[in-house]
Amino acid sequence: MSAVAMGDYEQAGELKIGQVGIANLRIRTLDVDRLIEEMRQRVQRAPRLFARAAVVIDFGGLSQVPDVATARALLDGLREAGVLPVALAYGTTATERLSEALGLPLLAKFRAQYERADGSAPAPAAAPPPQEAARPAPAASAPAPAAPGQAPSPGLIQAAPVRSGQQVYADNRDLTVLTSVGAGAEVIADGSVHIYGPLRGRALAGAQGNEKARIFCREFHAELVAIAGHYRVLEDIPSDLRGKAVQVWLEDQQLKIAALD
Template sequence: MNSSASSTAIDIRPTTWAMLSARLRGGYVDAVLHELQQRYGDSPGFFENEPVVLDLSGWPTVADPTPLEVDALLRALRHVGLQPLGYRDASGQWPTLLQHHGLCDAGPAPTEPKRPTPSAPATPVPAPEPASAMVVDRPLRSGQQVYARGRDLVVLAAVNPGAEVIADGHVHVYAPLRGRALAGARGDATARIFTLSLQAELVSIAGVYQTAEHGWPDTVHGRATQVRLVSEAGADKLLFEPLN
């Protein structure tokens, strides 16, 4: 199945709610399940029971799911630690099937209220100190996973096939990256991945991912590379750039 970075079936991103939003699109529940397995299959409980609203604004109105598909979808979301509480912009059979599982209509996405202009200059509030990066100085073997919550991750040795490195911020691998690397794991689209040798099985930024199945560009394969997220024609895609 084609899992190119520019046409993902699900994007999990922060919202103005105090919860995540999982936007489903494409019209095929199997595709959503495949991507959840591809990204988080080795990480049960990754989201630590965080509430999520299903955003169905991008789901085709003619693509009704079956009850078994909805059941499988909700179980897959819970497996990775998401707790579906509601939905929005659902049509067709979606509302009936989701309500059967206890989800409610969350209504339209809220907008940020305008803040009144203060009559006097506000006292500057110092910015919080950023969390220091997590540093790993040993090779990571198949089956090992490292997650830098709320900060960057710096790996000073090889990430071997079957290993996984995850960070809410940037991922730096100062060695060959042969396993999986996920930056911006909680939706930071400005996060980047850096490695001295790109040979990865999968790279992902803010939920947009690409696998080695499609091959890496010749300009970066096996070379020092940075990976970042860009938007083109309304679609997010990963950009691979050589560093030397």
């Protein structure tokens, strides 16, 4: 994505990453050509993350949902850009009618996550089981190391390496990985994430919208890091932080990454 697209104007579509690695495209401006071009640039910048990625379309940022023809044009364009629209985010009855006309399911949990982030009351949403999840080691009786924004439940301890294609999810708590997270692997927590070995895959903290969650890593090579849906990919991370011990946090809705002293 160009520098202008990244920061000099408000984007037409805000891409956020859900707790199972599904991207949620919240439509802010119904400019089909612009939305398609933004997505094409995302795929070109990080094809390993976004090429053929499942995307949920959320029209909740608009005053009214688009007509069927406009929505079809958007879906077709997003497919041509390289992603796969799989559902609409739950909204009004008009959204439900549109989903039926498009032949797409409705998913409620993405709307709940945005409502929580926007400060209004979230709808109840159960956390889904992880996809191709690694079998986590039994949780230790002691909580994970304390960090700002950690969940109140005892932390989940993952003793074995998280290998490519595996996913570990800490529901309503912190996650501590004692070894490594391999390329293509994914670790997710509703609280903070602590990794005591190399991080080469993806780490997502605050998966249910906790903006105070943090990510701590001893050796940073991440494909993607995200907190409460705000993300950065490897291509957007300063090269001088790679291989370093870092922490990741949110500040004024911006994802910050800094070396640990």
